Amino acid sequence: MAGSVTVNDAQFQQLLASLETLKPSGGVHWETVIPVFLSALLAMCVGIALEHYRGRRERLKATRKKASDELTAINIATVAMATNIELLVHFTFQNIIPHFEDSHNAYEAGQKTPNLNDDIRLFVGSVQQRYPHIMMTAPELNILEHDFLVHLPFAVAETPELLQKGAWFVHLSRVLRRHLHDRNRQVEEAARDALKGMRFNEIMSAIQIQDSIGVAECVATLQSLEQAQAIAQILERVGRTYKDAGTAKTLIPPPALGEAITRLRMIAGPFIAAMTGAPPPT
Numbered sequence: 226m227a228g229s230v231t232v233n234d235a236q237f238q239q240l241l242a243s244l245e246t247l248k249p250s251g252g253v254h255w256e257t258v259i260p261v262f263l264s265a266l267l268a269m270c271v272g273i274a275l276e277h278y279r280g281r282r283e284r285l286k287a288t289r290k291k292a293s294d295e296l297t298a299i300n301i302a303t304v305a306m307a308t309n310i311e312l313l314v315h316f317t318f319q320n321i322i323p324h325f326e327d328s329h330n331a332y333e334a335g336q337k338t339p340n341l342n343d344d345i346r347l348f349v350g351s352v353q354q355r356y357p358h359i360m361m362t363a364p365e366l367n368i369l370e371h372d373f374l375v376h377l378p379f380a381v382a383e384t385p386e387l388l389q390k391g392a393w394f395v396h397l398s399r400v401l402r403r404h405l406h407d408r409n410r411q412v413e414e415a416a417r418d419a420l421k422g423m424r425f426n427e428i429m430s431a432i433q434i435q436d437s438i439g440v441a442e443c444v445a446t447l448q449s450l451e452q453a454q455a456i457a458q459i460l461e462r463v464g465r466t467y468k469d470a471g472t473a474k475t476l477i478p479p480p481a482l483g484e485a486i487t488r489l490r491m492i493a494g495p496f497i498a499a500m501t502g503a504p505p506p507t
Contacts, residue, residue: 292470297356300474304458325439327356332436363405394452401445447489
């Protein structure tokens, strides 16, 4: 029990021996008894004090180590979110937006093409040249999934929204990977068939699918970035409470993050508004 006092057998026996000399058995030599008694009492008090000090020091040491370990776990999670944000921003500009823009522009151009053989032939022959990113495949998206309930239960206990947002981020990142897989499969099928023997409406259907996948990728990327930012902010806030345990990591967003979110919102905003019934962004 914290704060309890214990006396070992040697100290107890010495104290009894001192008290035993006080019994009336003739003359009592107080000049001998009192120093012995005081010595035993002092030794006992010193032993108790040392044990109490040693126990308190061990408890403080354990508390500091626990706080240090927890802050380390928080910093690792913060670095993981920073890595994910940087990866998503890179994907946004290098892959997600170029594929969407070419797919969307190709679909709009196809819709404006007159229903004449020459015009259709000209459009079909120029699709891959004018809109090269429509055939762009996506590399593997290696998002770092962090299980906050397993690695940061203490932080979840203090900030339950961390678990909710962490679960949403994992879900959205998996949705995004599924969209990228669907796009790659569509591109591979189109490259294999090379549009041979396909009617114009079949070609437009294939382009429309790429356009729809491109929109879905933008929506999932935007929402993933927003969740990752929110998670990083929570982790920073929790980390700052560990003032005596070390230095909490601070998220330094990539310079292009703001532009990435702005462009994704311009693309995904109307579709998100249509799904939720909210007014489209202006």
